[in-house]
Every structure is written in C-alpha cells, then in structure tokens.
Amino acid sequence: MIAPATRFRRGFAHGIHPHEHKVLTAGLPTQRMPFVDRYVLPLNQHLGVPAKPLVTPGQRVRRGQRIAAPGAFVSTSLHSPVTGWVRTIGHHRYPGGQFSKAIEIEADPYATQRLDGEPPPDWRTLSPDDFVTALQDSGIVGLGGAALPAHVKYSLREGIKIEYLIANGAECEPYLTNDHRVMVERADRLLRGIEILRTRLGGTAEAIIGIERNKPDAIAILNRQLRPDRPVRVVPLRVKYPQGDSKMMIKSLLGLEVPAGLHAADLGIIMNNVSTIAAIADWFDTGMPYIDRMVTVSGPGIERPSNLIVPLGTPVREVLRYCGGLSDDTREVLMGGPMMGTPIASLDAPIIKSSSGILAFTAGETARPREYPCIRCGRCLEACPYFLNPSRLARLAKARMYGEMKHIQIMECVECGSCTYACPSGIPIIQLIRTAKRALRGQR
Ligand code: SF4
Ligand code: SF4
Structure with missing residues (x-):
C-alpha cells in the first residue's frame, strides 16, 4: 500500500547545497540553433544495446526519418535531425573521448528542413504492447540523466498497478536550466504528456510534478494551467542536491524508500523527467521523433550563456561558436552538470540525447584542490x-x-x-x- 497524501514530505536526508549559478540562463527564453553542415549520430547514445543502421552511405534522408532501429528491447530508434545525405557509417569520437559507431549526415543546404515524417500513432487505440513499441519508435530517452529508453518503464510486469505518475522537474544540478525553461515555455506540452501517460496507465494514477522552489515562475505557470480535467498536483520542494535523483524525489514526495534492488514500478510509481514527458506529447500529437535536444550552454567560460534547441549530432564546437565562443582562460568544457557531467575530450564530439548542458570553466573553477589525508570528520x-x-x-x-x-x-x-x-x-x-x-x- 502506497503512502497516502497526508504523509507527503518535502525532503530527503543528507545531501548538499552547492551554489546554484542558474541565474546566468534561468530567465533566458530558449532559442533554436541554426542548422549546420554536418551531423554525427552515435548509435549508442542511449542506455542498453546500440541501434542498428537502416541506411547506407550516399542515401538521401529526410528530417525525422528513422535511420537506425532498436538493437534489442533496451534500445531505441534514431532519426535524422536534418534532410541531407548519409556520408559515412564509421567510428567517430563520443563526447567522453572513446570512439563509437555513428552515422554521419551532411545537411542539404537547399532543403526546407520541414518535418514530414509518418503521421503519429493513435495512442488511445494502441494495445499495451503496441504503445510500448510506438514509444520505442520515437527515439525518446530519459532526458534527466542516464538516457534509459523511455518505453522501458512502460513495459510493466503482469500485476503491477501504477498509483503515482511523477514528473521530475527538480533539475538540481547547478547551472542547468533547460528543464526549467521547458516547464515555463512548454507547460501545456508537459501537462498534455501527463494526460497521455496517465490515461495509458488506466486513468487512476495520481500525477505529481515535483519542482524545486528555486523555479517559482514554473510553479506558478503550471498551477495556472491546472483544471478539474487535469488531475495533477504541483509540489514545490526544498532546494537540495541531489533532489532530482529518482529515489530522493520519491522520498521527498511520498516519504517512501525504494529498497536496493527494486525499481520504483515495484512500488507502483513511474517517474519521468519533465522534458521526457513533453517530448512524448510531441511524438503522439505531431509525430515529432526525438531529433532536437534542449541544451543549457553556460559557465564562466561562455561568452553568451543560452538555452538552445540543438539538433542531435551538432558538433559541440558549433554550439559554442553560436554562443560567442569560449573565453581565452577556459580550461575545461563539460557535458552535463558540474556534479555528474563528464569532461568533453574533443569539441568535435556531437550533442547526444543525454547532453543536458555544455558548461565551460576557467582556471579559477577547475583548479583541483590539494589532497590531504582523511581527518575522519564524517x-x-x-x-x-x-x-x-x-x-x-x-x-x-x-x-x-x-x-x-x-x-x-x-x-x-x-x-x-x-x-x-x-x-x-x-x-x-x-x-x-x-x-x-x-x-x-x-x-x-
Ligand atoms: S557519490 Fe556515491 S558515495 Fe558519494 S555521496 Fe554520492 S552516492 Fe554517496
Ligand atoms: S571523513 Fe575523510 S573522506 Fe570523509 S569528508 Fe572527512 S576528510 Fe573527507
């Protein structure tokens, strides 16, 4: 039995309070990054088995066309972010430095880049298995971190009843504000995604959007859009890291511990990041597969901090150029947030599905502290x-x-x-x- 609403809490034990640094981009409306000449799309930019190419070098592809199929159940599709031609299928640098197999696409400079894919599947009439397959076809992954293909959570074991659908809007990593902007600018899409998922889960799950209190505009906008036919609660949460971790979010919202070795679904809970849910609404309403990523470009080394919609596969170098380039004293560029992100080994590496942020730091922030022996301070x-x-x-x-x-x-x-x-x-x-x-x- 899940905890009743009266037992809801607003926090979790332990954690830290790093400086937020969100002011650089939190108030900036999202802009669309222009198309560039060349895109590199790794086949393993999601958790699980890499996707399998469906195209060959020289082939013409349309924007939104499926170019790789899932390699297994825990895998997802990949779509072309532009209209153009497949140039190569070979090994290219991944953001972390290793080489991985990728499809390289050259954009057609004269194409309109209009999306003209297949009509969206009718989510209301699909069988449970077909709904999961349709979600897998979208290429959408969990956009809050590990890039687990989105359909996996909706393939429920027999007998599991979902009582809570949680939209995770914590975005607790310093600097990152792209989920914040989704909640402010695309609140209707988030609520529509919740409606679709809640209906597919049987229509009885309670929907909760958990948001840290440092996003008051997002909380106000979402609250304004709630209606009796939208049974969703917006719950403001304490600002604390790592509030966005799924187990911490569940603890904060429901007061429940997810035991080691179990998943949230075992307790009747499904949680998705807010941007994931908005992308699911786009897929089922318009047939828009996952081809653009919202990216926060920020940090002291960035000339013009921004929130951008970037086509997948765009080289990081082009994104930085669009934001005015790096300051001369930049020492390190990270993909993701400063707490869990990874240093980018080459600026030619592409934006991938999990690229929530590109952050540039100068010598002052990257100096490694001198290491001393442990003083057992606890x-x-x-x-x-x-x-x-x-x-x-x-x-x-x-x-x-x-x-x-x-x-x-x-x-x-x-x-x-x-x-x-x-x-x-x-x-x-x-x-x-x-x-x-x-x-x-x-x-x-
Ligand atoms: S990194 Fe691991 S050990 Fe360190 S605080 Fe986080 S969960 Fe605990
Ligand atoms: S107990 Fe040791 S390792 Fe832990 S915080 Fe203190 S000095 Fe660091």
Whole structure:
C-alpha cells in the first residue's frame, strides 16, 4: 500500500547545497540553433544495446526519418535531425573521448528542413504492447540523466498497478536550466504528456510534478494551467542536491524508500523527467521523433550563456561558436552538470540525447584542490544521500580492495559527487569510486 497524501514530505536526508549559478540562463527564453553542415549520430547514445543502421552511405534522408532501429528491447530508434545525405557509417569520437559507431549526415543546404515524417500513432487505440513499441519508435530517452529508453518503464510486469505518475522537474544540478525553461515555455506540452501517460496507465494514477522552489515562475505557470480535467498536483520542494535523483524525489514526495534492488514500478510509481514527458506529447500529437535536444550552454567560460534547441549530432564546437565562443582562460568544457557531467575530450564530439548542458570553466573553477589525508570528520557520510561510507570506499579503492567494496554496497553509489563536494581534505572520492566500479564491472 502506497503512502497516502497526508504523509507527503518535502525532503530527503543528507545531501548538499552547492551554489546554484542558474541565474546566468534561468530567465533566458530558449532559442533554436541554426542548422549546420554536418551531423554525427552515435548509435549508442542511449542506455542498453546500440541501434542498428537502416541506411547506407550516399542515401538521401529526410528530417525525422528513422535511420537506425532498436538493437534489442533496451534500445531505441534514431532519426535524422536534418534532410541531407548519409556520408559515412564509421567510428567517430563520443563526447567522453572513446570512439563509437555513428552515422554521419551532411545537411542539404537547399532543403526546407520541414518535418514530414509518418503521421503519429493513435495512442488511445494502441494495445499495451503496441504503445510500448510506438514509444520505442520515437527515439525518446530519459532526458534527466542516464538516457534509459523511455518505453522501458512502460513495459510493466503482469500485476503491477501504477498509483503515482511523477514528473521530475527538480533539475538540481547547478547551472542547468533547460528543464526549467521547458516547464515555463512548454507547460501545456508537459501537462498534455501527463494526460497521455496517465490515461495509458488506466486513468487512476495520481500525477505529481515535483519542482524545486528555486523555479517559482514554473510553479506558478503550471498551477495556472491546472483544471478539474487535469488531475495533477504541483509540489514545490526544498532546494537540495541531489533532489532530482529518482529515489530522493520519491522520498521527498511520498516519504517512501525504494529498497536496493527494486525499481520504483515495484512500488507502483513511474517517474519521468519533465522534458521526457513533453517530448512524448510531441511524438503522439505531431509525430515529432526525438531529433532536437534542449541544451543549457553556460559557465564562466561562455561568452553568451543560452538555452538552445540543438539538433542531435551538432558538433559541440558549433554550439559554442553560436554562443560567442569560449573565453581565452577556459580550461575545461563539460557535458552535463558540474556534479555528474563528464569532461568533453574533443569539441568535435556531437550533442547526444543525454547532453543536458555544455558548461565551460576557467582556471579559477577547475583548479583541483590539494589532497590531504582523511581527518575522519564524517562530512562525506553526512552528505551521502544513500547512507554509504564514502571515506571507507575511498580508502579501499586506493588499496584496490575492490572485492571488499562490494560488501559495503559500492554498486548502490549513484556517483552524485556529494561526498567529494563536502570533503575538506580534497580527496577525489568520486573518481576513486568510479575507477573501482569500472574494475568491478570488468571482472563481471
Ligand atoms: S558515495 Fe556515491 S552516492 Fe554517496 S555521496 Fe558519494 S557519490 Fe554520492
Ligand atoms: S569528508 Fe573527507 S576528510 Fe572527512 S571523513 Fe570523509 S573522506 Fe575523510
């Protein structure tokens, strides 16, 4: 039995309060980035099995045309972001630096770039399996983080009844404001997506939009658009990192713990990021597959911070150029937020489905703190929202005692970075944990 509404809480234990830095872009209306000459679309830009190409070099493709099919159930389709020609299918740099197989498309400079794909499937009449397949065809992934194909959560085990549909609008990472702008500028699309999903779940699930209180305009706009035929609640939440982590959001909204090894659906809950839900509405209402990504371009190294709609596959270099370029003292460019994002190895790498942000930092922000021995202050334990023992994990990782780390639940670590942020000794706890997790996965 799920907790009744009277037990709703507004927070979770532990966590941190990093400086937000959202003011740079929070009030900026989203602009559409112009089309460029060349696009690179990795086949593995989602969690799971890479997509399989459906096109060949030299082939003409239309904007919105499916160019790769799902490689397995946990996989999704890929669509062309422009009308043009397939140039190559080969290995290209991924944002993290590794090479991965990708479809390269050259845009047709004379094409109108109008979307003229297939009409959308009628979501009301689809069988449950066909609805999941239709969602898989859209190419939409979870846009809040790991890029899990969106259909996976809607393939429910027999007997599972969903009581809560949660729209995650926390966007707790510093600097990022693209979900915020979606809630402000596309509130109707978000509410329409909730209506579609709630209807498909049987029409009885309670819909809740969880938003941190630092987005008062989004909270006000969404509240204004609620009507009796839109049974949705907007719940303001404390500003705290990592509020957007799904387990923390569930804890804050419902007061429930999702036990290790279980999924939210096992407790009757489905959660999607707000941008994911708006994209689902676009797909079922207009047939618009997932070909454009909302990206926050920000940080002290960016000349003109912006929120942009960027076609997938656009080189990061072009996005930065559109925003006025990088300042001379830029030292590092990240993809994603500063807490969980990854350094971009090459500016020729493309925007992918999970590229929530491009952030540029100067020498002042990227200087690594000098590392001192652990003083056993316990601040990392107080910061960890998963109640792990980060200092012990770091000690064991340094000694390469990876087997022992399994016994103290290293795999439960979501790599939120709160422990590293809190550590006064400058110990790179998160990097040590990541290395250990990689080693353990390799052993497996
Ligand atoms: S141990 Fe993992 S989950 Fe805990 S604070 Fe550190 S990074 Fe976050
Ligand atoms: S916060 Fe840093 S110094 Fe303090 S106990 Fe944790 S690892 Fe040690």
